[in-house]
Amino acid sequence: MTEGRLLSIIELGEVRDEAASTPTVRRPRAAGRPLRSVAVLVLALVLPAAATPVPQRVVSVVPAVRTSTAYLGGDSVFVVDPPAPEGDRYLTAYAQPSPTGAGVRRRWQAPLARLGDYLDVRVEQGLVLAMAVDAPGRVFRTIAFDIGSGERRWQLPGAPQPTADDGLLLTDVRDDGSGALNRIEPDTGRMLWSVPIPPAANPSYHLREGRVDGFVLLLPTGEVQVHDAGTGRLLRSVDTLPGDREAYQRAQVVEDLLLLVPPGSTRLVGYRLTELEPLWTAEVPLISHVVGCADLLCAVPQTGGLQVLDPATGVVRWSDSGPDNLADVRHGQLLMARPGRGYEVWDAATGQVRTELGGWSLMQVVGPGGPLVGTRSGDDGRMVVAELDLVAHRARIVDVLPAIAGSCQASLPMLLCQRLDGTTALWRLTR
Numbered sequence: 276m277t278e279g280r281l282l283s284i285i286e287l288g289e290v291r292d293e294a295a296s297t298p299t300v301r302r303p304r305a306a307g308r309p310l311r312s313v314a315v316l317v318l319a320l321v322l323p324a325a326a327t328p329v330p331q332r333v334v335s336v337v338p339a340v341r342t343s344t345a346y347l348g349g350d351s352v353f354v355v356d357p358p359a360p361e362g363d364r365y366l367t368a369y370a371q372p373s374p375t376g377a378g379v380r381r382r383w384q385a386p387l388a389r390l391g392d393y394l395d396v397r398v399e400q401g402l403v404l405a406m407a408v409d410a411p412g413r414v415f416r417t418i419a420f421d422i423g424s425g426e427r428r429w430q431l432p433g434a435p436q437p438t439a440d441d442g443l444l445l446t447d448v449r450d451d452g453s454g455a456l457n458r459i460e461p462d463t464g465r466m467l468w469s470v471p472i473p474p475a476a477n478p479s480y481h482l483r484e485g486r487v488d489g490f491v492l493l494l495p496t497g498e499v500q501v502h503d504a505g506t507g508r509l510l511r512s513v514d515t516l517p518g519d520r521e522a523y524q525r526a527q528v529v530e531d532l533l534l535l536v537p538p539g540s541t542r543l544v545g546y547r548l549t550e551l552e553p554l555w556t557a558e559v560p561l562i563s564h565v566v567g568c569a570d571l572l573c574a575v576p577q578t579g580g581l582q583v584l585d586p587a588t589g590v591v592r593w594s595d596s597g598p599d600n601l602a603d604v605r606h607g608q609l610l611m612a613r614p615g616r617g618y619e620v621w622d623a624a625t626g627q628v629r630t631e632l633g634g635w636s637l638m639q640v641v642g643p644g645g646p647l648v649g650t651r652s653g654d655d656g657r658m659v660v661a662e663l664d665l666v667a668h669r670a671r672i673v674d675v676l677p678a679i680a681g682s683c684q685a686s687l688p689m690l691l692c693q694r695l696d697g698t699t700a701l702w703r704l705t706r
Contacts, residue, residue, distance in 0.1 A: 332674060333703040335372050335379045341697040347641045347684045349398040349422070351382065352691060352701055355405070364389060366396065366405055368425060371689060372703060379701065383425030388418060398422060399437050400461040406434060413450060419464065429464025433457060436480065438504045439488035442467075446478060456490060458507060468507040479528045480504075481548065485643045489548075491533060493526040499533065499551065513551040515544075530567050532586055543574060545589055555589030568623040569607035575600075581611075583626065593626040602637065603647060608665035610647065618649075620665050630668040635661065641686040648685040660690065660704070674704045 339345050342357035352369045368382040387393070387405065395406045403420040417435050419428040433445030433454075443461045448454040452475040458467045472478060473494055481489040481504075489510070492500045497516025502509055515524070515535060525536040532554075533546040541560045546553050561577045571592060574582040581595045602618065603610040608629065609621040617634035621627065635649030638660075647663040649670060658679040661670040673687070683692040690702040 332676075333372055335701045337369060337379075337691075337699040337701055339699040343699075344393065345691055345693075345699045346396040347686050347689060347691050348396060348403070351398070351403075352379070353396040353403065353405075354699075355387065355393045355396060358389070358392075366403075366420065366425075368403065371701065374703065382423075385420055385425040385427060388430065399435060400441060400443055402428065402461060404435050415447070417445060419461070428462065429459075431457075431459065431464055436487045439483045439486040440505050442505070444487055444490075444504060446472075448472060448478075452476065456502075456507070458504070470502060470507045477526060479526060481528045481531075491526060491528055491548075493524070493535075497524070499526060499535075499546075501533075501548065501551065511551050513546070527565055529565050529572060530586070532572075534565050534572075536562055543584075543589070545586070554587070557584055557589035557591065559584070559591070566601070566604060568604050568609065571623055573601055573604065573609070573623070581609075581626075583623070592624070595626060603665075605647070605665040608668075610663065610665055618663070620668050632663060632670045635663065635670065637663075639684045641684055645685070646687050648687065648690075650683065658692075660685075662687065674702070676702065 337345055337352055337354060339354045340357065344355045346353045346355070350371050352371060354367045354369070356364045358364065364387045365384050366387050367384045369379050370382055372379045388407070391407055391409045393405055393407045397404055401422055403422050405418045405420070407416050407418070408414065409416065414432060415434045416430060416432050418430045420426065421428060431445055433447035436444040436446060438444055443459050445457045445459060446454070447457060452472070454472045456470045456472060456478060458469070459465060460467060472492065475495050476492045479491045480487045481491070487504045489504050490502050492502070494500065498512055498514055500509055500512045515537070524538055527534045528548065531548050533548050533551065535544045535546065536542070537544060540562065541558065543557045543559045543562055543565070544553060545555050545557070559574050559576070559582050563575045563577045565572055565574045567573070568583060570586070572584040572586050574584060576582065579598045579600055581599065581601055583592045583594065584590065585592055598614050600612045601609060602612045604623065607623045609623050611619045611621050613619055616631075618632040620629040620632060622629055635651050638648040638650055640646070640648055647665070649661050649663045651659050653659040653675050656678070658676045659672060660674045660676060661672045663670050676692070678695045680693045680695045683690065688704045690704055691699070692702075693699050
């Protein structure tokens with residue numbers, strides 16, 4: 276095998292003995308038509324065998340040692356070498372195979388700084404960003420590489436967040452909770468402005484189409500500050516603790532609301548983010564976090580279950596006090612994990628159970644908005660891979676793969692996993 280080329284293998288699909296969790300409705304057999312059946316049989320016999328498509332998949336072995344880590348990103352696979360007491364450490368980029376199965380090739384290789392643990396590699400703003408965390412200080416650092424050549428552009432403290440105006444924020448938080456939010460120029464790493472984060476200020480972000488266009492700081496004094504992500508300018512602020520400056524509270528931004536859990540964790544207070552005006556107070560105790568559920572708010576208690584609120588009034592539309600856990604939200608549908616029963620799809624507006632999907636393990640999906648992918652053990656130790664479609668209320672099996680150990684990532688139709696023999700492989704699924 277020549278350097279820069281990876282082995283590509285065509286595998287036959289093996290899905291004949293697995294069925295989706297939602298049974299397929301079959302049309303009844305036609306009766307009293309023997310002549311037509313004979314004609315169809317004769318026609319099938321005389322057609323060439325090549326006319327019948329056979330489900331196939333393309334698998335490419337990624338040249339990564341057993342203890343290295345691989346990441347899907349854009350149209351590439353990135354491999355981070357494991358740490359070693361001596362010798363160099365590298366980040367290597369490989370091109371994903373084409374739909375025709377022509378194989379993959381090495382694009383570039385770049386030396387990596389010895390910064391501790393590398394937690395992620397992603398593609399943002401035309402760069403490859405590798406994120407590392409130092410021990411024992413637990414300080415995040417980001418190293419940026421040119422996506423085409425692998426040339427290192429910059430190395431700076433902080434974890435990256437892309438902004439709505441094609442910029443980049445680095446959130447640099449220390450052990451004591453203090454730090455800074457730094458806006459940088461993506462190509463050069465030049466700092467454009469910096470906003471200090473006081474200890475325990477708990478920054479949160481307002482997103483527009485998955486990118487930051489504002490951020491909120493909840494200061495220990497109770498002051499809430501709203502900043503513009505383009506300029507860093509303070510837009511507005513409000514004092515939420517006029518009587519007790521030492522009380523602990525939490526804040527979260529969901530859509531255009533600032534949600535505050537005041538001291539005691541027995542209530543949830545909604546503020547309009549644009550004016551920081553209090554809109555409502557709801558008696559929802561022990562809230563862990565809140566997510567947007569279509570046009571509603573899904574408040575997840577620390578004890579499990581769900582409280583679904585009207586974002587305009589804070590009125591509880593419906594609730595579930597069971598041990599069920601919210602796993603995902605898609606197009607007004609909730610994916611609920613039921614202990615011992617697998618997943619169900621619930622309607623966000625009413626809480627009505629739409630369908631049971633059965634037992635699956637959710638796979639890491641690369642990129643926002645990608646299809647949900649679930650896996651489960653099949654016959655002979657094979658791994659069943661399915662797209663969990665909440666809108667269609669079904670689990671659609673896309674393939675059954677042999678000899679998978681785990682550490683899988685998906686960006687359909689691409690799938691990256693480690694196999695039982697220790698190799699890392701990349702599949703292009705064809706079903």
